[in-house]
Amino acid sequence: MAGIYRSTRYVLQNAFGSRSLPGAVRFYSQKPDPAPLINVDVDSKTGVATVTMNSPPVNTLNTPFLNEMGGVIKELEKNKTRGLILTSSSNSVFSAGLDIMEMYKAPRDQMAVFWTTLQNTWLSLYRTGIPTVAAINGHAPAGGCLLALSCEYRVMVGPKFTIGLNETQLGIVAPPWFLICMREAVGPRQTELALTSGKMFTATEALNIGLVDQLVSNKEEALAEAHKFIARFAKIPPLARKLTKEFTRQEGIKYMEEKMLDDLETFVDVASSPSAQKGMEMYLEALKKKST
Numbered sequence: 001m002a003g004i005y006r007s008t009r010y011v012l013q014n015a016f017g018s019r020s021l022p023g024a025v026r027f028y029s030q031k032p033d034p035a036p037l038i039n040v041d042v043d044s045k046t047g048v049a050t051v052t053m054n055s056p057p058v059n060t061l062n063t064p065f066l067n068e069m070g071g072v073i074k075e076l077e078k079n080k081t082r083g084l085i086l087t088s089s090s091n092s093v094f095s096a097g098l099d100i101m102e103m104y105k106a107p108r109d110q111m112a113v114f115w116t117t118l119q120n121t122w123l124s125l126y127r128t129g130i131p132t133v134a135a136i137n138g139h140a141p142a143g144g145c146l147l148a149l150s151c152e153y154r155v156m157v158g159p160k161f162t163i164g165l166n167e168t169q170l171g172i173v174a175p176p177w178f179l180i181c182m183r184e185a186v187g188p189r190q191t192e193l194a195l196t197s198g199k200m201f202t203a204t205e206a207l208n209i210g211l212v213d214q215l216v217s218n219k220e221e222a223l224a225e226a227h228k229f230i231a232r233f234a235k236i237p238p239l240a241r242k243l244t245k246e247f248t249r250q251e252g253i254k255y256m257e258e259k260m261l262d263d264l265e266t267f268v269d270v271a272s273s274p275s276a277q278k279g280m281e282m283y284l285e286a287l288k289k290k291s292t
């Protein structure tokens with residue numbers, strides 16, 4: 001355990017060069033997979049991009065997917081895109097959250113690369129100056145909920161899908177930055193109640209506590225409402241908007257900028273612990289049983 005900080009650093013330095021970490025670590029230089037896991041469609045009239053997660057069956061967040069997502073955000077920023085709508089190509093799943101296979105029986109160095117990629121991609125989405133909306137057209141557990149929470153506005157298709165940070169049910173702990181995102185949406189009381197029990201909320205329950213902002217009955221409506229939200233900013237000077245967003249989100253940004261390596265070390269220690277591994281094993285078995 002004592003060596004994890006050094007060994008993680010060693011692995012990252014080997015993989016990405018020897019400049020100081022984490023600031024110098026960049027993960028977007030890898031060529032994307034030839035078959036994209038994320039489709040981007042920019043509306044030529046409004047300049048708003050619909051970013052569709054398309055990694056069947058359930059859009060799990062693994063290293064290639066997160067790298068591609070990071071690259072997409074960077075590209076949209078470069079092109080001064082007017083808005084980003086995050087949605088899924090699946091009819092029933094927005095994102096199933098982190099890919100458990102990146103953590104289950106994975107070597108520590110693989111876990112370290114995975115987590116650092118997640119941290120970087122999350123920060124890009126959370127702090128981007130582009131107005132962001134999640135059009136949640138399916139279940140959004142754990143990391144899927146985090147993706148939605150990182151956007152500025154959430155429109156959810158109801159009533160049958162669920163959303164929440166369910167980590168405790170798996171015997172793992174949602175890290176502080178997940179918690180900060182939840183608290184920003186629903187406040188401290190609901191956050192504690194939700195996270196200690198790992199509650200998954202129905203769309204209606206999520207609306208009632210402010211976890212989502214609007215309910216709609218299908219994906220088309222979700223996209224239309226997302227476009228309306230972004231249109232609100234047409235006359236707002238972009239720099240004033242961007243800085244205001246950064247000030248509002250400074251707790252999460254500061255946490256990640258200052259605690260990135262501590263957070264990584266804790267993640268690898270916790271995720272590789274026998275109890276977390278056992279929890280994941282049982283959870284994977286339950287998922288397999290359910291799908292057969």
Ligand SMILES: CCCCCCCC/C=C\CC(=O)SCCNC(=O)CCNC(=O)[C@H](O)C(C)(C)COP(=O)(O)OP(=O)(O)OC[C@H]1O[C@@H](n2cnc3c(N)ncnc32)[C@H](O)[C@@H]1OP(=O)(O)O
Pocket residue numbers: 057058060092093095096097098099100101139141142143144166167172173174175176266267270271284287288290291
């Ligand atoms: C202090 C710091 C400590 C840090 C500790 C770690 C912090 C970790 C933080 C976040 C954790 C996560 O995000 S963990 C992931 C949590 N996700 C879930 O709980 C969702 C699990 N999935 C489901 O509930 C369902 O799959 C679904 C509701 C999303 C969809 O159901 P559906 O019936 O449509 O699909 P299947 O269940 O049949 O799934 C299809 C297929 O995908 C596999 N699968 C599903 N989810 C995952 C996943 N998250 N990772 C890996 N694989 C997944 C599932 O097993 C099926 O596989 P097979 O077809 O091979 O059976």
